[in-house]
Amino acid sequence: MIDRLRSMISGVEADFIDIRYEIKTETRIGFAGREIRNVGSNRTDGYAIRVGKNGGFSSATVTREEDVPRALQLAVEGAETIVATGGKKSVLADVPVVVENVELVLDGDPREVGIDDKIELLKKYNDLMLDQPRIETTNLNYIEIGREKHYVNSEGTAVSEEILTTNIAGEVIAKSGSLVQNIRVAIGGADGYNRLLSREDVFLKRAKVAAELLDAEPVKGGTYNVVLSPMLAGVFTHEAFGHFSEADIIEDNPSLREKMALGEKLGSNVITIVADSTMPGQIGYYEYDDEGVAVKPVTLMDRGVLTGRLHSRRTASAFGEPVSGHTVAEDMRFEPIVRMGTIYIKPGEMTLDDLLAELGDGLYLIDGKGGQTSGENFTFGAQYGFKVKDGRIGPMIRDINIMGNLFTTLQNIEAIGNDMELSERGGCGKGQLNIKSALGSPHILVRNMVVGGV
Amino acid sequence: MKKLLDIAAKASDQAEVFSIRNDSSSLEMRNGKPSDMSASIQSGYALRILKDGRIGTAYTKNLLNREELVSNALDSLKGRVEAGFSFPGPSEIPESWLPDESVSCMGFHDLHSRSRAVLDYLSRKIDGQIDVNSGRGVQDMSIMNTSGLDVSRKSSFMYIFTSLLFPNTETAIRKLYQSRKAADFPVEELDALADLYASGLPEVSIPTGRMKVVFTPDTMYTILWRLSQAASGKSFYNSVSPLQNRRGEKVLSEKFTLYGDPTDPLEVDQHFFDDEGVPARKHTIFDKGVFGNLILNLDYASKLGEEPTGTGYRGGMWGGETVALAPAPSLSCSRIAPGNVSFEDMIRSIDRGVVVFGVLGAHSGNILNGDFSVGLDPGFYVENGEIKGRVRDGMVSGNVYDVLNNIESVENRLHVSYAGGMYPSILLDDVSVAAK
Numbered sequence A: 001m002i003d004r005l006r007s008m009i010s011g012v013e014a015d016f017i018d019i020r021y022e023i024k025t026e027t028r029i030g031f032a033g034r035e036i037r038n039v040g041s042n043r044t045d046g047y048a049i050r051v052g053k054n055g056g057f058s059s060a061t062v063t064r065e066e067d068v069p070r071a072l073q074l075a076v077e078g079a080e081t082i083v084a085t086g087g088k089k090s091v092l093a094d095v096p097v098v099v100e101n102v103e104l105v106l107d108g109d110p111r112e113v114g115i116d117d118k119i120e121l122l123k124k125y126n127d128l129m130l131d132q133p134r135i136e137t138t139n140l141n142y143i144e145i146g147r148e149k150h151y152v153n154s155e156g157t158a159v160s161e162e163i164l165t166t167n168i169a170g171e172v173i174a175k176s177g178s179l180v181q182n183i184r185v186a187i188g189g190a191d192g193y194n195r196l197l198s199r200e201d202v203f204l205k206r207a208k209v210a211a212e213l214l215d216a217e218p219v220k221g222g223t224y225n226v227v228l229s230p231m232l233a234g235v236f237t238h239e240a241f242g243h244f245s246e247a248d249i250i251e252d253n254p255s256l257r258e259k260m261a262l263g264e265k266l267g268s269n270v271i272t273i274v275a276d277s278t279m280p281g282q283i284g285y286y287e288y289d290d291e292g293v294a295v296k297p298v299t300l301m302d303r304g305v306l307t308g309r310l311h312s313r314r315t316a317s318a319f320g321e322p323v324s325g326h327t328v329a330e331d332m333r334f335e336p337i338v339r340m341g342t343i344y345i346k347p348g349e350m351t352l353d354d355l356l357a358e359l360g361d362g363l364y365l366i367d368g369k370g371g372q373t374s375g376e377n378f379t380f381g382a383q384y385g386f387k388v389k390d391g392r393i394g395p396m397i398r399d400i401n402i403m404g405n406l407f408t409t410l411q412n413i414e415a416i417g418n419d420m421e422l423s424e425r426g427g428c429g430k431g432q433l434n435i436k437s438a439l440g441s442p443h444i445l446v447r448n449m450v451v452g453g454v
Numbered sequence B: 001m002k003k004l005l006d007i008a009a010k011a012s013d014q015a016e017v018f019s020i021r022n023d024s025s026s027l028e029m030r031n032g033k034p035s036d037m038s039a040s041i042q043s044g045y046a047l048r049i050l051k052d053g054r055i056g057t058a059y060t061k062n063l064l065n066r067e068e069l070v071s072n073a074l075d076s077l078k079g080r081v082e083a084g085f086s087f088p089g090p091s092e093i094p095e096s097w098l099p100d101e102s103v104s105c106m107g108f109h110d111l112h113s114r115s116r117a118v119l120d121y122l123s124r125k126i127d128g129q130i131d132v133n134s135g136r137g138v139q140d141m142s143i144m145n146t147s148g149l150d151v152s153r154k155s156s157f158m159y160i161f162t163s164l165l166f167p168n169t170e171t172a173i174r175k176l177y178q179s180r181k182a183a184d185f186p187v188e189e190l191d192a193l194a195d196l197y198a199s200g201l202p203e204v205s206i207p208t209g210r211m212k213v214v215f216t217p218d219t220m221y222t223i224l225w226r227l228s229q230a231a232s233g234k235s236f237y238n239s240v241s242p243l244q245n246r247r248g249e250k251v252l253s254e255k256f257t258l259y260g261d262p263t264d265p266l267e268v269d270q271h272f273f274d275d276e277g278v279p280a281r282k283h284t285i286f287d288k289g290v291f292g293n294l295i296l297n298l299d300y301a302s303k304l305g306e307e308p309t310g311t312g313y314r315g316g317m318w319g320g321e322t323v324a325l326a327p328a329p330s331l332s333c334s335r336i337a338p339g340n341v342s343f344e345d346m347i348r349s350i351d352r353g354v355v356v357f358g359v360l361g362a363h364s365g366n367i368l369n370g371d372f373s374v375g376l377d378p379g380f381y382v383e384n385g386e387i388k389g390r391v392r393d394g395m396v397s398g399n400v401y402d403v404l405n406n407i408e409s410v411e412n413r414l415h416v417s418y419a420g421g422m423y424p425s426i427l428l429d430d431v432s433v434a435a436k
Helices: A002-009 A065-084 A115-130 A200-213 A230-245 A254-259 A313-319 A352-359 A406-411 B002-010 B066-077 B108-123 B187-199 B221-231 B233-237 B298-304 B343-348
Strands: A016-032 A035-053 A056-062 A099-102 A135-153 A158-176 A179-189 A222-228 A273-275 A298-302 A342-345 A362-374 A377-389 A392-398 A400-405 A413-416 A428-430 A432-434 A438-441 A444-452 B014-030 B033-051 B054-060 B130-145 B150-165 B172-179 B209-215 B258-260 B283-287 B334-336 B352-356 B371-376 B379-383 B386-391 B394-399 B407-410 B426-435
Touching (some): A002 A135, A016 A065, A016 A115, A035 A115, A035 B054, A035 B066, A056 A065, A065 B033, A065 B108, A115 A158, A115 A200, A135 A179, A135 A200, A179 A200, A200 A377, A222 A230, A230 A273, A230 A298, A230 A342, A230 A362, A230 A406, A230 A438, A352 A413, A352 A444, A362 A400, A400 B394, A406 A413, A406 A444, A444 B394, B002 B033, B002 B130, B054 B066, B108 B130, B150 B187, B221 B283, B221 B371, B233 B298, B352 B371
Parallel strands (some): A099 A158, A222 A362, A342 A438, B209 B352
Antiparallel strands (some): A016 A035, A035 A056, A135 A158, A222 A444, A362 A377, A377 A392, A400 A444, A413 A444, A428 A432, B014 B033, B033 B054, B209 B426, B258 B283, B352 B379, B379 B386
8 A cells, every 4th residue: 555655646746745545444333222223334445645845735635546636736736825825834844754564452353343242242331321220311332443544755754553442432311300411421442342341330330420410409600619530630631731732723823822832831830741642552542643753752741831742743843843743633534633642630649638628618520521622711511520618528519611711720720639540532623533532630629710500 | 326226225125325525625824824725525425224124324435345335234234223214205306506616616816815805804904813714615415215316416615714813812703704606705794893803802800690691693502502402303202302292382482483494595505405315494493482393304203203304414513424424313504583683782782791702612511401501702791781891711601491581682683603504693681600
């Protein structure tokens, strides 16, 4: 395949060309309640092309091989138009030429497991939740996505890498009268099928929480001091800080770029944030990004000081900072953009009890329910929480969404727990879906967060 | 397509082939300069087969091997997914309009000149950063099935989307213009946008409390997402809808009417059949507050013993590959019926309140229950009928079944929302606002 790709881009008049061919495989099984709703395995493919010419940079994606010449032509035209219209000049940072074929290492290859066994496993977890008191229904899916990627550029780099993620994920829904409450559930990773086995405890716990939420009271809107659980603190890290560490987000906003200059003290002394996609087994694991650059761990913030940033080759050059190997596409339909892989807050020294004692009065908020960011403003939802009085956990609360300003909130992080948890499922939607966006954190204590109640 | 259908028909009781081809390109201009130009030519095929009351599905983007696609669909039958419906036969469907050549032939230079015109015009009116995205696309979609259906639709569109960023932030006032033909952003809409931007320049802190709240068209999806889920056949079939057993009841204010109308001539994506080939028509969900109809695809219509509603679409909340997604109940081309108050008069009628121009976190929270809790991005504070500035760190929260029973007024005009659909602004009374 590599030779075919080389021949496709040879002879094109440009300063830089790359082409990525992908075969994407998907196996999906879905239950809605006790009813199986879909089963299927599919395979498809396509090409993504980028061209740099005279400082202009443009991309094109196509499904069919016969459309590749047209895609090359469109990408060249796009790059020329950027130059002709006084557009942004792009220079790619130098990176080593790599010729590599990365083998997939799995603890249990899901492709060798029959569809009936997968249905049976999914059904077992699904039935377990449905059998719990007050559970009305579920939506639970088995999702197995493989990307066989072949990348070639005009500099001589040729990288093939296969990545495969397996998840069982969905929601469990409890109902009482007209009140409906749901809780999300997800297990999985990038290291094979065996991670999905013997996980009954996870599904039982989620069903129990969904049922308990029926008796919880809606939180009252206002400003609170809060302890965030590892998954919720991870969502904050991803949504509020992580996206701001993606160079392409701030690249063309001069005022934000100034605020996010390396060396700026943006956070409190207790917070250190790392992006590390080299940790084997995590959903965010990969070796080469979709520019053929080896991914490296980056300390983004060290004790409150901004120390690193996530880059493509283009943004690394524009910022004069090191490349980090974080340019990733959802699949062959997209050009790659700067993405987080695995991002987390480094653990501190306090136990959860210490944090709650330090909190005194406030809220203990648990597990993420989606988040969104726009510049320095962010929101994220908590799946559930508890009131805390004098450091003691009180009644359960629901309907919790938090809003904040990144810079204010980073300064308001007062203490970090000594525990640590990483998510088992990705799903960041920055223009394209990134199923390999892992996040995590210890428990953290934050002062003065705006919580919207119902 | 026909060959694929023939192969599939031999192996099943019924079969359907859906195909789509998109040719699109886009331009991004950030901070005054073209920063990205990209093009995409994508195709795809989805196959559904029915056999012995069960359904099998398969898809590919690149139809290299028809037998393999049919084989994947047959393998999928092993999952024993039940399907009680049949694929629809032919019906009277109006001729679709043809793609406009001005869009089919539109190049990067044309996109650039139309975007540059927006940038230059707004630059003369405001000092802040202006971003402009634009794009064009041509789509060709066909459905063929063994019941004799053979329909296709071709369409073209272009858009210009501009964002006026407030100083030192990514928070912006935004506006979408879209058209079936190559066209320029209407100047009067840019004037209104620039005026709005100026009124939101001061940043204000407001106290937490209950007050009036206006949801503008671009934020209406916060409310409609929740109502659509509740009215979906899927929620009814699984007995988790808050609207269960409430058909024919007045559940919202009489000022609220929600419908979908893919046949609306004003609709850029005007079409006459859904993604299952069922004729599409005006479909009303709430009529003057009364809950009337469900949103159904063929499958849930059959499961609930209802007639199909022409609202089965291959789409997802987060995009996704069209051919990989099964048709699901979805209200396409949604509309809220206009009221009788101008937007200006609506603002003037507010003693104390917030106008929501953008939200963060509409996808968070207990959507099925109707709860929302969204960050203002931005929201403007109004006192004694005048906009005082944009709110610093504020959230608006509530439950759609509560707040839509407290509608004070509905704007007398519909606007295209960048999140899809056409809506008026709606003024709600007594809504919870949290702020620092």
